Amino acid sequence: MTTTSILRRTALLAALAAVLAGSARAQARFEQSLSISGGLYAASGFGNNFYTSARYDYFIPGTRWFIDGSLGVGSLTSNVIGSVTKAQIFTSNNLVTYEFAAAFDYAPGGAMPFLLFGVGGVREGEETHFAAVIGIGKRIPLPGLLGSNALGFRYDIRDQIFSQVINNSNPFVVHNITATLGLQIYF
Amino acid sequence: MSHSSRLLTAIAALALAGASPLRAQSAAAESTAAPSRAPVIDLNESVAFEVCPHTGMMGSSGTFGLKLMMTYSSFSLELAGEQVIGRTANLYPVSINAVLNLATHSRLIPYGAVGAGLWMTVPVNALGAETVSTLGMNFGGGARYFITRTFGIRVEAKQYFTSISDSRGLKNDLLFFQEVSVGATFLFH
Numbered sequence: 419m420t421t422t423s424i425l426r427r428t429a430l431l432a433a434l435a436a437v438l439a440g441s442a443r444a445q446a447r448f449e450q451s452l453s454i455s456g457g458l459y460a461a462s463g464f465g466n467n468f469y470t471s472a473r474y475d476y477f478i479p480g481t482r483w484f485i486d487g488s489l490g491v492g493s494l495t496s497n498v499i500g501s502v503t504k505a506q507i508f509t510s511n512n513l514v515t516y517e518f519a520a521a522f523d524y525a526p527g528g529a530m531p532f533l534l535f536g537v538g539g540v541r542e543g544e545e546t547h548f549a550a551v552i553g554i555g556k557r558i559p560l561p562g563l564l565g566s567n568a569l570g571f572r573y574d575i576r577d578q579i580f581s582q583v584i585n586n587s588n589p590f591v592v593h594n595i596t597a598t599l600g601l602q603i604y605f
Numbered sequence: 606m607s608h609s610s611r612l613l614t615a616i617a618a619l620a621l622a623g624a625s626p627l628r629a630q631s632a633a634a635e636s637t638a639a640p641s642r643a644p645v646i647d648l649n650e651s652v653a654f655e656v657c658p659h660t661g662m663m664g665s666s667g668t669f670g671l672k673l674m675m676t677y678s679s680f681s682l683e684l685a686g687e688q689v690i691g692r693t694a695n696l697y698p699v700s701i702n703a704v705l706n707l708a709t710h711s712r713l714i715p716y717g718a719v720g721a722g723l724w725m726t727v728p729v730n731a732l733g734a735e736t737v738s739t740l741g742m743n744f745g746g747g748a749r750y751f752i753t754r755t756f757g758i759r760v761e762a763k764q765y766f767t768s769i770s771d772s773r774g775l776k777n778d779l780l781f782f783q784e785v786s787v788g789a790t791f792l793f794h
Contacts, residue, residue: 478752518660520657537669539667546688548668
């Protein structure tokens with residue numbers, strides 16, 4: 419790759435970042451948003467299942483912080499456990515999660531993702547676990563889409579960390595990872 | 606390097622350099638030019654409603670909850686529901702509380718609270734175990750700090766107590782629990 423083409427690509431990326439920064443500025447007047455996201459939930463030891471979540475965000479005016487509350491629904495179905503042991507680990511395969519977190523978005527219009535930390539509840543069957551939640555994500559505004567400045571995409575990658583006991587085992591720490599992509603509506 | 610590449614790079618650099626100061630300026634302008642966002646709360650103004658999601662610890666168990674408040678001046682009426690996540694059981698206290706606000710015209714509003722309600726203890730994965738409901742009381746205090754006219758953070762410490770009798774009703778045990786919580790509060794007039 420020549421120096422010229424590297425410079426061209428760098429310039430294009432920089433221009434894109436500047437455009438995104440401008441559109442994020444256009445959305446600065448919005449204080450709240452609702453999101454619907456879908457993706458994968460990797461439950462430690464159970465494998466991946468589809469996962470959907472609804473999120474509410476409140477952007478604290480004059481700061482780079484926002485508050486995030488979310489409710490997610492998924493499954494703990496595991497083909498491996500089901501075919502190898504036929505055992506039922508939990509009373510059902512239903513998974514419900516809820517999170518309450520704070521996030522710091524250093525560069526709403528830049529490439530750097532926001533950092534999120536908080537707590538959550540992970541309900542596996544009839545068992546509920548209190549979890550620490552850390553994650554990163556990015557809000558990507560879509561100004562002008564459908565004649566509105568209030569729409570955007572977002573992605574989130576989060577780690578739900580909690581202590582678990584299965585079949586009288588010693589407590590062990592699990593990391594359940596969620597990766598979702600969603601549509602965000604500002605208001 | 607071609608002339609067009611240099612020009613493109615210069616334009617992009619200029620756009621990037623302009624983006625950050627403008628964003629910073631818009632935030633500063635918002636804070637000074639919008640008197641409606643002046644973060645001073647006047648609870649004497651009218652009846653106010655608050656929604657307070659919160660989280661915390663009760664003993665070694667994590668908690669989640671939601672409080673709904675109706676406030677006029679120094680007095681607030683509060684409906685609170687919580688989930689206390691235990692290893693062998695989940696506890697769901699639902700209570701109605703009276704709150705005395707120690708300031709009515711301030712960003713920082715300390716308060717004291719007292720209330721009573723129903724405690725439901727739901728066992729986890731225990732065959733034959735049933736939900737146990739008892740009456741309980743609580744008291745405590747905390748503070749709400751409003752960052753804007755509609756949003757603030759809230760910290761609270763409370764003492765809960767309830768009486769549980771054995772299955773034959775021969776013996777009563779008075780149980781005490783302490784809870785510390787932190788959360789957000791959204792204010793509506």
